[in-house]
Amino acid sequence: xxxxxxKDLRLHKRFVVGFGIAYVIYLAIFHSRANNPGAVSLFGAFxxxxxxxxxxxxxxxxxAAAFNLSLPVTRKEFxxxxxxxxxxxMLVLYAGTSLLTIAIPGxxxxxxxxxxxxxxxxxxFFMAVVFGLLMPLVVAFGFAGMIVFLVFCQVxxxxxxxxxxxxxxxxxxxxxxxxxxLGPVQAGLGPxxxxxxxxxxxxxxxxGSYRVCLFLFERKDV
Amino acid sequence: MSxxxxxxxxxxxxxxxxxxxxxxxxTFALPRGYIMGLIGPNGAGKTTVIKLLLNLLHRDxxxxxxxGLDNLASEVEVKxxxxxxxxxxVFYEHLTLRKLKDTVAPFYRSWDETAFHRLIxxxxxxLGKRFSRLSRGMKMKFALAxxxxxxxxLLILDEPTSGLDPVFRxxxxxxxxxxxQDEGKSVLFSTHITSDLxxxxxxxxxxxxxxxxxxxxxxxxxxxxxxxxxxSELLAEKYRSLFxxxxxxxxxxxxxxxxxxxxxxxxxxxxxxxxASLEDIMFFLTRGNGHA
Numbered sequence: 001x002x003x004x005x006x007k008d009l010r011l012h013k014r015f016v017v018g019f020g021i022a023y024v025i026y027l028a029i030f031h032s033r034a035n036n037p038g039a040v041s042l043f044g045a046f047x048x049x050x051x052x053x054x055x056x057x058x059x060x061x062x063x064a065a066a067f068n069l070s071l072p073v074t075r076k077e078f079x080x081x082x083x084x085x086x087x088x089x090m091l092v093l094y095a096g097t098s099l100l101t102i103a104i105p106g107x108x109x110x111x112x113x114x115x116x117x118x119x120x121x122x123x124x125f126f127m128a129v130v131f132g133l134l135m136p137l138v139v140a141f142g143f144a145g146m147i148v149f150l151v152f153c154q155v156x157x158x159x160x161x162x163x164x165x166x167x168x169x170x171x172x173x174x175x176x177x178x179x180x181x182l183g184p185v186q187a188g189l190g191p192x193x194x195x196x197x198x199x200x201x202x203x204x205x206x207x208g209s210y211r212v213c214l215f216l217f218e219r220k221d222v
Numbered sequence: 223m224s225x226x227x228x229x230x231x232x233x234x235x236x237x238x239x240x241x242x243x244x245x246x247x248x249t250f251a252l253p254r255g256y257i258m259g260l261i262g263p264n265g266a267g268k269t270t271v272i273k274l275l276l277n278l279l280h281r282d283x284x285x286x287x288x289x290g291l292d293n294l295a296s297e298v299e300v301k302x303x304x305x306x307x308x309x310x311x312v313f314y315e316h317l318t319l320r321k322l323k324d325t326v327a328p329f330y331r332s333w334d335e336t337a338f339h340r341l342i343x344x345x346x347x348x349l350g351k352r353f354s355r356l357s358r359g360m361k362m363k364f365a366l367a368x369x370x371x372x373x374x375x376l377l378i379l380d381e382p383t384s385g386l387d388p389v390f391r392x393x394x395x396x397x398x399x400x401x402x403q404d405e406g407k408s409v410l411f412s413t414h415i416t417s418d419l420x421x422x423x424x425x426x427x428x429x430x431x432x433x434x435x436x437x438x439x440x441x442x443x444x445x446x447x448x449x450x451x452x453x454s455e456l457l458a459e460k461y462r463s464l465f466x467x468x469x470x471x472x473x474x475x476x477x478x479x480x481x482x483x484x485x486x487x488x489x490x491x492x493x494x495x496x497x498a499s500l501e502d503i504m505f506f507l508t509r510g511n512g513h514a
Contacts, residue, residue, distance in 0.1 A: 003328050010325050011314050067312045070276050071329045072302035221279045 004073060004081035005088075012055045016089070023051065024093060028100035032107035037119060045123045048093045049130035050146075052086035057143035065222040075217050079139070083210055086135070090127050117191075121198050128202045132209030139213045139220070229287070230254045230376050230408035236274055236284035243432060245270050248284065250427045250437035252408055257398060259419035259440070260412040261500060262429040263508045268412040269309065271429070272380045275410075276306060288376060302330055305369025307362065309381040315354035319364060322353060330372035338371035359390045366397060377401060377409045383418050391415075395422050416500035420444075426500065430508055436480075447498040448482030449506075450489065451475070464488065467506030478506035 009016065027044050034040040059065055069075065098114045101107055113119075137145030164171055186194045229251045236248035245267045252258040260268050273279040275286055277293060286293040288300045313322050319342075327333045342349060345363040347356075356364065362382055369377055377398070383391045398409050399422050413419060419426060419440070427437040436443070450456060450465070456475040457468070464485055465477040478498060479485045485495055498506075 006328070007325050010321070011317070064312055064314055066273075066278055066308060067314075069278055070301065070304075070306045070308075071326065072298045073329065074297050075277075219280045221273075 001077055001081045001084060004078060005085045008055065008081070008085055012058060015058065016051075016055060019054075020051065020089075020093060020096075023047065024096040024100055027097045028104055031097065031101040031109055031114075032104040035108055037109050037113045037116075038122070041114075041119055041123045042126050044094070044097055045126040046130055048090040048097075049127045049134065051093060052082075052089040053131070053134050053138050053146055055089070056082060056086075056138055057146060059142075069222055076214060079210070079213055079217050083135070083206075083213075086131055090131065094123060094127070117195065121195055125198055125202050128206050132205050135209055136212045136216055140216045228254055230256075230289060231258075231275070231410060232287040233271070233275070234285055234287075236271070236286065237282045238270055238274060238279060239282050240270075243267070243270075245274075245432040248429070248432075248434055250434055252410055252425060254289075254406055254408055255402060256424040257402055257409040257411060257422055258425040258427060259416075259423035259500075260410060260427050260429065261414065261416055261419060261504060263414060263504065266429045267432040268414075268429060269380055270432075272378055272410070272412060275378060276301070276304070302332070302372070303375045305372065305374030305377045307365040307369055307377070307379040307382050309384065313353045313361075313364070316352060318350055318352050319347060319356075320349040322364075323349075323368075326368070327372075332373040334371050334373055337373070338367060341367035341370055359386050362386060362390070362394070366394065370397075370401065375407055377407070377411075379409070379411045381412055381414070383413055383415055391418060398422060414504075416504060420500055428503065428507070435507055443500070443503070444497060446480060446482055447503055448479050448485055448495050449498045449502050450477045450479055450485050450493055450495050452489070452493040456489075456493070461488070467509075469506070469509075476506075478503060 027047065031037075031040045031044065059068065068078065101109055101114060102111050134146055134149055137149050139145075141148065189197055231252040233251070234249050236245065238245040243265075248267075248271060250258075260271065262268050270279065274281050275288070275293060277297060289303060291300050293300050314325070317325065323338060327335075327338075345360075345367055347360060347364055347367065353361065353364070366382075379398075383394060386394070395418060398411065401407050402409060411419070411423065423440050425438065426440050426443055428435040452475055453473070454470075454475060456465075456477055457470070461477075464479050464481070466480055467478040469476045482495055482497065485493075489495070
């Protein structure tokens with residue numbers, strides 16, 4: 001696994017370093033000017049999840065899939081390395097952005113605002129959701145899969161706005177109902193229990209995404 | 223030692239369905255220490271077979287054993303003993319040859335750095351140059367150097383000589399011949415340039431429309447198969463079973479037979495019977511319109 005990760009890093013070094021640094025600076029400046037740490041952190045989480053996927057889809061550009069898979073590795077190892085590398089890249093980007101946000105002169109977000117346990121967990125959870133949803137599409141369809149997902153999100157967003165205007169009372173009631181259901185559950189579990197539950201859900205979701213990817217990848221023709 | 227272990231490669235009942243093309247019941251074996259040519263016209267299924275051997279395609283049926291090991295169950299061990307050269311060598315185009323080597327060599331436990339540098343010198347390859355900037359011939363040389371440097375026991379080459387000049391083709395064939403001098407090394411070599419195989423192959427597997435037409439020792443094929451040239455009497459019903467393909471011109475009928483000796487006995491001295499080349503065989507079996 002280590003050799004595969006090293007190979008990907010070596011192959012995409014310029015992209016990772018160049019794009020990663022630009023991304024971290026851009027997001028840190030954006031974060032430091034915002035008043036709402038939750039909203040910007042979640043927006044950032046979406047972008048952190050996209051970067052490793054962009055790295056993986058660069059394989060389409062190199063047309064190197066057949067060569068990669070003729071190396072003495074199993075497809076399972078190949079996929080495991082991608083998941084681990086993906087998470088490493090996301091976490092490094094998140095940590096880098098957060099630390100730089102605090103360091104920017106005149107930042108509106110301090111250490112305590114950025115590193116609230118609840119917010120950190122939410123960011124990681126959101127990254128896991130985006131990464132976990134996108135990975136199977138990238139495995140099955142490459143770069144096109146990612147684009148389809150992003151377009152789908154845009155269309156869903158527009159549809160949601162349209163429906164929100166049409167059915168505002170019903171949607172508000174639904175959101176309230178979810179809140180009312182989760183509120184007592186969260187209270188019952190306590191802060192530590194809620195965090196642990198979130199981590200378990202995150203792990204299960206990521207494992208599910210990995211299993212779907214493995215199923216697709218082991219049947220994929222290259 | 224069992225039969226399976228004596229074979230470098232054993233393919234049984236391999237099948238793959240693409241919808242518009244089906245590879246059917248592919249069965250052949252390459253004994254250890256020999257070169258096998260996989261021939262067939264374009265679109266016959268040669269690349270599909272090679273990709274199935276390397277698990278680049280998901281097979282529908284059959285099994286593949288390489289050095290007695292199942293190619294899926296023992297994928298890592300099998301692949302570490304195979305040197306693979308693609309038809310259009312694909313490496314990471316933007317890296318220099320040196321960086322390519324540094325990136326890929328760690329995957330092979332048996333990587334031989336000395337052999338790699340010797341081959342790089344022998345093939346006159348510039349280590350500091352990007353792979354994308356090499357000519358097709360140089361790319362092929364690099365792919366070959368790479369395959370030979372991890373001490374592969376089986377080389378699998380997919381159309382390595384197509385698009386190459388005759389000088390490099392001869393060099394490549396000489397390298398392959400030298401490779402199998404090391405006991406136990408084997409080569410599977412797909413091509414539609416049959417003259418290359420007449421020089422070096424020990425076995426020939428001919429595939430057409432996704433099926434194995436024959437898989438036999440080259441000398442046996444060249445000894446047995448023949449082209450019969452004569453008049454319209456060759457089209458007679460009694461000879462139908464003798465021929466595998468017939469071409470009819472205005473005054474001449476040419477036919478391919480898999481049993482030249484039998485043709486000589488049955489047709490007598492008045493008919494011209496010549497040994498068939500692999501190209502003749504491929505031509506008649508794919509373009510000779512059956513039994514006329």
